[in-house]
Amino acid sequence: MEGRNLLRYTFLLFFTLLLLLFTLSNLPSLPSNKAALLDCAAYSPWCTSKNRIQSKKPDSLHNPTRRRRHSADVPRHPLDPLTVTELNKVQSIIKKYDLFKNTAYALHSVVLEEPEKKVVLGWKKGDALPPRKAAVVARAGGASHVLTVDLGSGEVTRHEESRTSGYPTMTLEEMTSVTWAPLASADFNRTVVDRGVDLADLACLPISTGWFGKSEEKRRLIKVQCYSTKDTANFYMRPIEGLTVLVDLDTKQVVEITDQGKNIPIPNAANTDYRFSAQNSYQRLINPISIEQPKGPSFTIEDDHLVKWANWEFHLKPDPRAGVVVSQVRAVDPGTGEMRDVMYKGLTSELFVPYMDPTDAWYFKTYMDAGEYGFGLQAMPLDPLNDCPRNAYYMDGVFAAGDGTPYVRSDMVCVFESYGGDIGWRHSESPITGMEIREVRPKVTLVVRMAASVANYDYIVDWEFQTDGLIRIKVGLSGILMVKGTPYSNMDQINTQETLYGTLLSENVIGVIHDHYITFYLDMEIDGSDNSFVKVNLEREYTSPGESPRMSYLKAVREVAKTEKDAQIKLKLYDPSEFHVINPAKKTRVGNPVGYKVVPGGTAASLIDVNDPPQKRGAFTNNQIWVTPYNDTEQWAGGLFVYQSHGEDTLQEWSNRDREIENKDIVVWYTLGFHHIPCQEDFPIMPTVSSSFDLKPVNFFERNPILKIPPNFENDLPICKADSAAA
Amino acid sequence: MEGRNLLRYTFLLFFTLLLLLFTLSNLPSLPSNKAALLDCAAYSPWCTSKNRIQSKKPDSLHNPTRRRRHSADVPRHPLDPLTVTELNKVQSIIKKYDLFKNTAYALHSVVLEEPEKKVVLGWKKGDALPPRKAAVVARAGGASHVLTVDLGSGEVTRHEESRTSGYPTMTLEEMTSVTWAPLASADFNRTVVDRGVDLADLACLPISTGWFGKSEEKRRLIKVQCYSTKDTANFYMRPIEGLTVLVDLDTKQVVEITDQGKNIPIPNAANTDYRFSAQNSYQRLINPISIEQPKGPSFTIEDDHLVKWANWEFHLKPDPRAGVVVSQVRAVDPGTGEMRDVMYKGLTSELFVPYMDPTDAWYFKTYMDAGEYGFGLQAMPLDPLNDCPRNAYYMDGVFAAGDGTPYVRSDMVCVFESYGGDIGWRHSESPITGMEIREVRPKVTLVVRMAASVANYDYIVDWEFQTDGLIRIKVGLSGILMVKGTPYSNMDQINTQETLYGTLLSENVIGVIHDHYITFYLDMEIDGSDNSFVKVNLEREYTSPGESPRMSYLKAVREVAKTEKDAQIKLKLYDPSEFHVINPAKKTRVGNPVGYKVVPGGTAASLIDVNDPPQKRGAFTNNQIWVTPYNDTEQWAGGLFVYQSHGEDTLQEWSNRDREIENKDIVVWYTLGFHHIPCQEDFPIMPTVSSSFDLKPVNFFERNPILKIPPNFENDLPICKADSAAA
Known part of the structure; x- marks a missing residue:
């Protein structure tokens, strides 16, 4: 036995070294050549090519494979993100800053510090940049x-040490390197091998610990759980159940190993690989279909970031934390031709994803994907023709690595026009009148899309602009379930009293119940900064005796929110309201206040007890809608430092201050919620489930703004033929 | 004054005669030539051409202008609608039937009496038709x-006289002819002229009276309200407010005239005409965009009614009351290749559209569009390229006029594949794992669409089939508001205590608050007829002290509905459930019952008091979901005879019998609800507002059914150029 153990340990040591070598060689934190960082091909883990045949190169104007040279980028708008040159400058200023001179440090976020709102609003093209x-x-x-670096003077002009409980968003380097930390533990390696998993087949994930009390305090911690990659790319379906390694995120030291699931087999790999290249056969159920634009797309992108389409204009930029930021959203008034403000800034502020299993290896899974992992950091290059249709425009992200070195996340955001056969408006005269009228207009929209892959889950975030003034914010959930191993292979083995915390999806695989909450920050700007929030309550009104043959009807009663607590909105199905953001100083011709309304959708609400630690941290989901006065420190609903935070810097806490919000510069917050009880159709990959909410004009325009748009005529449309290279 | 009155009356008489002549010449009830009824061009009021230039004729296989010769149609499937030949035969049998020999009669509905379900389920292609x-x-x-006519024997084999309170759906001939009845009243004509409206400019609408008590009993009544068509096709924006004419629908006699709004001006026509041809300028905001399929559509339509697409197959037919009926919906199991039953029959059962104004000219507006007006009767020919994209297939309706004569409603339903750039499923590996994986599949669906124009409103009903097994049922609301005249032209004229019952949309125009409820009949058939309805309740569960650092989590608790009252579902936001229809006799490999779930959407609920007469008639909206045992007399949620019914034959009454529904042949009912507080953007035409609910597989398939579908490759897509005839 001794000799055998020695052999095993030698073996393990060898593998560990091999893996460490592999890791180091792939770590994004160790770039040897700065120029290479800008080159996608040299930086493959973050900049993948498609793992399937591309028959020929796209050649359109919107060619996603045309790599942009970001080294020469210059900012042209006050909100433009930091360029490569600027990021390099920040890196060198930071390097010389006293605090960092003689100590190890990591930069967890380097982004533009946006100028004050009034400066941005006052700026116009041609002016010098602030x-x-x-x-x-x-x-x-x-x-x-937290530091402010002035790029003009080269000085650090602000420097504060955080005194709140949480930690910054992890760096990508931490997330990747910590997954190898368990291999330093012989106990870990032994139990992995004992379970029949070759260490070479190991894939591990860094799982944020959340915060549950003393044990998570005063050190940055992370839990690592592992999977077997043997025989499948879909290692998520092959958990090494019950094995959890607590690691110190600063030192990368293993703090504790919990090893509870030794009786649970690793689920079989058969039929789990989802890659097209791994299918031994395929079904061509549907003939090719494409959105075609014979005269090209109708949108333009000025100065790299200013999107102009139909009656819309907005600034668009990738962001490492929020994913995508849309700013200065303005619509053309069809009556006056004037550009009118609708929203100053919109972004995905935070995601909260609590799993519903209180057992040891699962209770802590209460992710905050934006503040813990970086929603933008996880957004991978989009796949042309599949993630976005032909004629899409692709925008790159330029971010800073942990040491401050800039790198390019190519094709991170796409912009395209969508037409799926829907109808913008229509009217036929009916047989009743018999008039020969049939007027129909197709519905074409502009979509801004990104897709963040936060480990297993893929979140598709769309900002969709309609010509009628509506903005739809849609989140699609796809990707792969986080599953739990189980000894069971059939429901008939399970005592009816037993709780699975989910659904048996396949032999030894449980899809654990979980929720998704995606909270959006919407700094509205309805014809100016000072706006009010109005609940229009639909109330049942009774008629007086003899007044009418009707007993009852619905009446709309307007109620202006004076302070934040008036605007802590829990939606009610049987006591409904509309939620208007109006400009009380501006009225339409017939005297209605101009406004936009928030039209809820995806209304699932968190049912976790409000005093449960995860819900305290995710307290921004306690209401579906909130309204706060604008405050430049209140952008991240779970707090700036959300990792392991105790929940003392959330939207709930800010809102509880109950500040005045009437006729003020206000921010609306909306949370899209999903309950997810997995089913077998979610195995081994999930078809996209979407929900959305709308920002919709309500007496913003004098009248329907799209009446003058013509219908489709036959000769507007293209003449198409199949590609001669087609199979 | 005497002479002037005489002149006026002569004038009126002249106009009245002229209008009557015009009416008679346009009445669909008076066809002189049967063959002409089958020819669209000769039958223009029901078969309009587009009122704009068509530059060239479409020439594809799916050419909507290729008129089908329906005179030779033969039924090929047990559920195929009655053909022209069959309708002619019914007409002649009815004509000779004793009851009708010596009396005036009208046929309010002539449709196929579907064979018993088990006969249909047992039938297969090649068998003789039942x-x-x-x-x-x-x-x-x-x-x-109510009669059954046996086409084989030529006999009336069943004949029942209705003993319930309501009346049948109006015939189109009644709806059109009754609008001219008020002109027989000199009082009516005088007040119209006194309000400054030329009788030649009059357009009137037949408005179902509803039922409010004794005054509506024992006679068929209708209310007629009128508009001025002067200077606009959009006469709906020019109400002659307060003038309501009560007409006997059998005799067409004027019963009563209420004339209350003499001080209310007719709103101005300026800028209300919505026709493209009436715009003095237009905005080409968007370049042409089209869905193109280089190899043509992927669906086929066998024997005129059997739609086959991807993994789906279903029977499709137009229906004069429901609009569209989908039957025998089946999905291919990707594992076994077997065709599996999902739904036996789905249709729009009823619409309930109550307005929220209790005053004299408005309180009764509580429409039931299917049972009163015929949702299919109001569905007009679709507009190619705008109502449905290129490559759509168009299906005609063949219905019977009031005298039994068949006629064709051309292009009433379309079928097309939709792709708007959405993603069916995706997964990228994230920077955390760094694996080079980026797998994405575009989402392509099959849509069945019709659009009913019930006077002012246009309802777009889509049945959308997805390759992942999901069926989305979507209703879009567009068209024109029913507005109310008012003396006010600005909100500052209005006392804050006064109720407008709506929104001031333009000078003298109020958009009245109203609701829409669209109730669907869904006869589910999950792998066979005997199914159960299971509520999967999401309940907050607390952990025991010391059990977990978590206090709480969500637990899914299954609850099988035993009887109908267990399945009277009022949705709850904070006590949510999933709603599964399962086959308790069939399990997946790992032991989950196979099923589909109803995923709610459009959840607005009626807030009218349950004892208010309109709500008693619309009691089928008292819950969002109901489940009843299959009963072939229970298909129309408001009752077979819904016109002026007292509400004694509704889904609520049936369900209150509390029959057993466990492991039975069950029908699920779902109501999509909308509250509509109009806003200025709804003037003078409404951009489409949509809501939908889903039928979604839940452990129906062993696993994700779309894994083997390939992504888009560049050379799959077409090569397109602009039409050389393009402007």
């Missing part, structure tokens, strides 16, 4: 620091 | 009759 500044979040000496 | 029968609803001698 001073360019970077907002930097850094870890050094066991503390989190 | 006996063909017609279900006829007729009015004669002041009574409503």
